[in-house]
Amino acid sequence: MELNAQNQPGGKVLVAYFSWSGNARVLAGQIAEEASNQGFGADLFEIKTATAYPDAYNECIEAAKQEQNSNARPALSGGANLAANMAQYGTVVLCYPNWWGTLPMGVFTFLEAYDFAGKTIYPLVTHGGSRFGRSLDDIKKLCPRAVIGEGLSVSAYGTNPKDAAKVTAPNRDVTAWLKKVLP
Numbered sequence: 001m002e003l004n005a006q007n008q009p010g011g012k013v014l015v016a017y018f019s020w021s022g023n024a025r026v027l028a029g030q031i032a033e034e035a036s037n038q039g040f041g042a043d044l045f046e047i048k049t050a051t052a053y054p055d056a057y058n059e060c061i062e063a064a065k066q067e068q069n070s071n072a073r074p075a076l077s078g079g080a081n082l083a084a085n086m087a088q089y090g091t092v093v094l095c096y097p098n099w100w101g102t103l104p105m106g107v108f109t110f111l112e113a114y115d116f117a118g119k120t121i122y123p124l125v126t127h128g129g130s131r132f133g134r135s136l137d138d139i140k141k142l143c144p145r146a147v148i149g150e151g152l153s154v155s156a157y158g159t160n161p162k163d164a165a166k167v168t169a170p171n172r173d174v175t176a177w178l179k180k181v182l183p
């Protein structure tokens with residue numbers, strides 16, 4: 001077992017997720033539970049935009065496209081407690097869907113809102129075929145002083161109505177990945 005200062009048993013792990021149709025939410029829940037079982041103090045945090053995305057898939061697709069085209073930084077709701085506690089996390093597991101080839105713009109807002117210097121970020125993307133897309137490069141640009149650890153992409157192919165996750169937990173790939181990245 002390899003230990004380092006940022007990532008050791010008993011350390012605090014932030015499991016931050018953004019999810020519209022539920023896949024990333026289901027996997028983030030699994031990660032928080034399994035990290036706790038592995039002896040970490042794992043806290044779950046939902047990255048939520050102040051204005052919710054439309055319930056209808058086509059409208060959500062369109063809203064997300066417009067946000068990306070304008071390089072928007074949608075305001076987030078909540079997070080006051082997280083701001084106060086951010087310093088205690090050495091490790092962040094970031095769960096998100098691939099939206100138009102990268103992170104949803106609210107995740108851009110999130111990554112710019114906090115200081116991730118010296119933290120290790122493990123990205124988990126759920127996607128409909130494009131895996132990480134450009135998201136890993138974007139995370140690196142948004143958090144230049146963080147270490148970006150090994151990521152995992154989980155396929156959730158098919159139209160996803162709001163809150164109708166296709167993935168189920170426990171996902172075996174997620175379990176194996178977590179055992180590897182959280183020593």
Ligand SMILES: Cc1cc2nc3c(=O)[nH]c(=O)nc-3n(C[C@H](O)[C@H](O)[C@H](O)COP(=O)(O)O)c2cc1C
Nearest residue numbers: 019020021022023024097100101127128129130156
């Ligand atoms: C607005 C929007 C844009 C999407 N863009 C892509 C994409 O570019 N590539 C892809 O593989 N999947 C894309 N998808 C599919 C999602 O990545 C996939 O359904 C994911 O599992 C959703 O995660 P969630 O259930 O946590 O919201 C998109 C879905 C939505 C709603």
